[in-house]
Amino acid sequence: MNKRIVLYKRLSPDLLARLEQHVEVTFVDLAQPDGLARLREALPGAHGLLGASLRLDASLLDLAPDLEVIASVSVGVDNYDIADLDRRGVMLTNTPDVLTETTADTGFALILATARRVVELANWVREGHWQASLGPAHFGCDVHGKTLGIVGMGRIGEALARRAAAGFGMRVVYHSQRPKPEVQARYNAHRRDLDALLAEADFVCLTVPLSASTEGLIGARELALMKPEAILVNISRGRVVDEAALAEALQAGRLRGAGLDVFVHEPLAADSPLLKLDKVVATPHIGSATEETRQAMARCAVDNLLSALRGERPANLVNG
Structure with missing residues (x-):
């Protein structure tokens, strides 16, 4: 597919291997002290983003002019300015149903x-x-x-x-x-x-x-x-x-x-x-926090991202 994505959520080995079969993956660990700085360095040239719990504001999105899709590993999308994504032509997907x-x-x-x-x-x-x-x-x-x-x-x-x-x-x-x-x-x-x-x-x-x-x-x-x-x-x-x-x-x-x-x-x-x-x-926001559900959410996000980068309409498109 010759596309590059930035991953800012850890995936299971099988899902990571699946991603790497189709796209170039740059992983950024946001839990590290330099996580946000490393994310900023990785954004230029990225066609896709996959992760959760990060507010992607205009200052971050401006660093990714080639961005096509954000695959959020969540059902809620309140971290995203959907009107701004529409103006940029960036697809946003989420993971309903599985949780x-x-x-x-x-x-x-x-x-x-x-x-x-x-x-x-x-x-x-x-x-x-x-x-x-x-x-x-x-x-x-x-x-x-x-x-x-x-x-x-x-x-x-x-x-x-x-x-x-x-x-x-x-x-x-x-x-x-x-x-x-x-x-x-x-x-x-x-x-x-x-x-x-x-x-x-x-x-x-x-x-x-x-x-x-x-x-x-x-x-x-x-x-x-x-x-x-x-x-x-x-x-x-x-x-x-x-x-x-x-x-x-x-x-x-x-x-x-x-x-x-x-x-x-x-x-x-x-x-x-x-x-x-x-x-x-x-409780500490455990709503979907089971091994089975979090794996299903990650799998859904990977499916959404790869579908979008193939030029298809993702199954869980939020802003389309």
Whole structure:
């Protein structure tokens, strides 16, 4: 193919070998102190980029005038200025579908862990405090038979609805820009406006992509609409939630708890007010972090990149 790509994410040996059969590969380890400088040196003459978790701003893209495609190993594309990529004629691809089920598993893990106080009580046992049978002060709440409110009914939202309805006998309500009649039929789900969903649900799970309309979607006003015994779960993006307002609501006892896999700033600072609260289960953005899913995501990104460089339309083209 006689094309050159810059790889800034480690791949398994088989995927790297596959890439090297078709293109010249320059690997840059961004974790190294000189990683960004080495990336800048590698960009001139690059036809493709493959990686994740890097904001590719105009100053970087200006160094790659021959760039044809960016293959992002992620489903979210909020790190990219799509309008700018369009002006440059650069294709952007992502990796949907392959992480749907794993991310939905993470969402339900947070629902269960928060409702049953798994992390808090596991630490309590580890610290030697379990000296007698538990009393009401340590009780959690049931998940089965409750109402799950899903904000954003895309692939992950539907996977959550399936788990809730079929596995836990939960009633499902959802909020999305458009009705989803197939989801309503399969899971007896009911569409609500956001305010009504927040007031009705026992568990509110956020699965929306980050955009201008969803940034700050859940703030102090929205949290005040939720039941005091409700639990908020965020597996979308950190900036969808006003973290200061959430911490205040939890501290004041206006919410039962929160399960959070994403944060405004990642890694989350050790002095975050959220980490001072037993009511919060915080995980380090593990949504798709299984060996199987991360390998499937990388394979999908390689497929996207090679397809684009062959002059074909990639299967997961974001801006086409």
